Amino acid sequence: MIEEVVKYLGLAILVTGCLVNLIGAIGLNRFRNFYLRLHAATVSTIGGTFYPLIGLALIAFSSSGLGSARFFMGGALLVAAFLLLMLAPAGSHALARATHRAGIAKPEPAIADHLEEDRGG
Amino acid sequence: MSLVELVLVYVALPLLSISSILYLLVVYRGPTVSDRVLSADVFFYTSSLFFGIVGLLIGSPIMVACTVVLVLWAYALDIYVAKYLERGELGD
Numbered sequence: 485m486i487e488e489v490v491k492y493l494g495l496a497i498l499v500t501g502c503l504v505n506l507i508g509a510i511g512l513n514r515f516r517n518f519y520l521r522l523h524a525a526t527v528s529t530i531g532g533t534f535y536p537l538i539g540l541a542l543i544a545f546s547s548s549g550l551g552s553a554r555f556f557m558g559g560a561l562l563v564a565a566f567l568l569l570m571l572a573p574a575g576s577h578a579l580a581r582a583t584h585r586a587g588i589a590k591p592e593p594a595i596a597d598h599l600e601e602d603r604g605g
Numbered sequence: 606m607s608l609v610e611l612v613l614v615y616v617a618l619p620l621l622s623i624s625s626i627l628y629l630l631v632v633y634r635g636p637t638v639s640d641r642v643l644s645a646d647v648f649f650y651t652s653s654l655f656f657g658i659v660g661l662l663i664g665s666p667i668m669v670a671c672t673v674v675l676v677l678w679a680y681a682l683d684i685y686v687a688k689y690l691e692r693g694e695l696g697d
Contacts, residue, residue, distance in 0.1 A: 495609055502620040505651060509624035512631050512647065518639045521631075525643050528624070533650040536617075537672070540657050543609060550664055557669045561657055564672040568650060571676065575646065575683030582687035583639040 487546045494542030497535055505532030518589035522580060529572045537565035613658055621655050642686045649679035 508528025515521045541561035544554050583589055584599060591597060606614070628651065631644035653675035660668030 491609060495612055499612065499616055502617045502624075505654075506620050506624045506627075508647070509627035512644060513627055518637060518643070521640060521643060525647050528647050529650055532624075533647075533654050536654050537657065540654070540661065544661055544669075547609070547661075553664070553666045556666045557661060560666075560670045560673060564653060564657070564676050567673060567676045567680075568653075571680040572646075572650065575680045575687075576643065578687040579639060579643060579646075579683050582690035583637075586690040588637045588639055588690070 487548065490542050491546040494539040494546065497539030498543065501532055501536030501539060504528065505536070508532050517592050518583055519580070519591050520593075522576060525576060526573075529568070529576075534565055534568050534572075537561050537568065541565065610662060613662060617658060618655070621651055621658070625651055625655070638686070639690075642682065646679045646683060649675050649682075 505528050508524050508531070511524030511527065512521055515524055538561075541558045544550070544558040544561060547554055550557070584591070625648060628644050628648040632641050632648065635641040635644060653672040656675065657669055657672045660666070660671070
């Protein structure tokens with residue numbers, strides 16, 4: 485009973501996350517420049533990959549046909565989800581900071597750019 | 606096939622394939638190098654999810670363990686490109 489509930493809960497989280505991932509992919513194509521694309525990348529990273537990995541781990545834990553390998557699978561998926569939650573924001577922050585310092589992309593719809601002013605630009 | 610496997614094969618995997626194609630489109634035509642790297646990043650994360658689903662379907666624990674490596678590799682790509690854009694090559 486509880487196994488079925490966990491399995492279908494994980495399936496619902498997974499399918500919702502895949503839809504969010506598609507929405508983020510469309511946004512990554514449609515936005516104009518790099519700083520706007522960061523929003524879409526965040527949507528498809530956390531909403532479209534972190535939550536589906538959690539749902540997939542729930543499915544793996546509750547599928548008893550796999551024997552004892554299901555604990556290995558679910559544990560690996562949980563570790564991957566935790567690493568994604570920690571590392572993806574750090575990586576995109578480093579990339580955005582380097583892009584701003586190197587002046588590759590112009591922050592276009594901007595009222596004020598305090599980071600540029602602090603550097604004396 | 607059970608209901609979970611049917612949903613995984615006919616709903617989740619096609620959605621992830623469409624979004625992977627859209628990410629690769631941005632990797633191909635993105636105007637700056639930062640766009641390309643950001644999109645390649647999200648593509649690696651999505652393909653790690655893809656590997657997890659396929660590994661669960663075929664019942665292979667080694668393929669599921671690949672998800673951790675893919676996530677770590679995308680982070681390494683991020684940090685390397687950020688370092689290159691700020692200060693040049695590694696070691697300078």
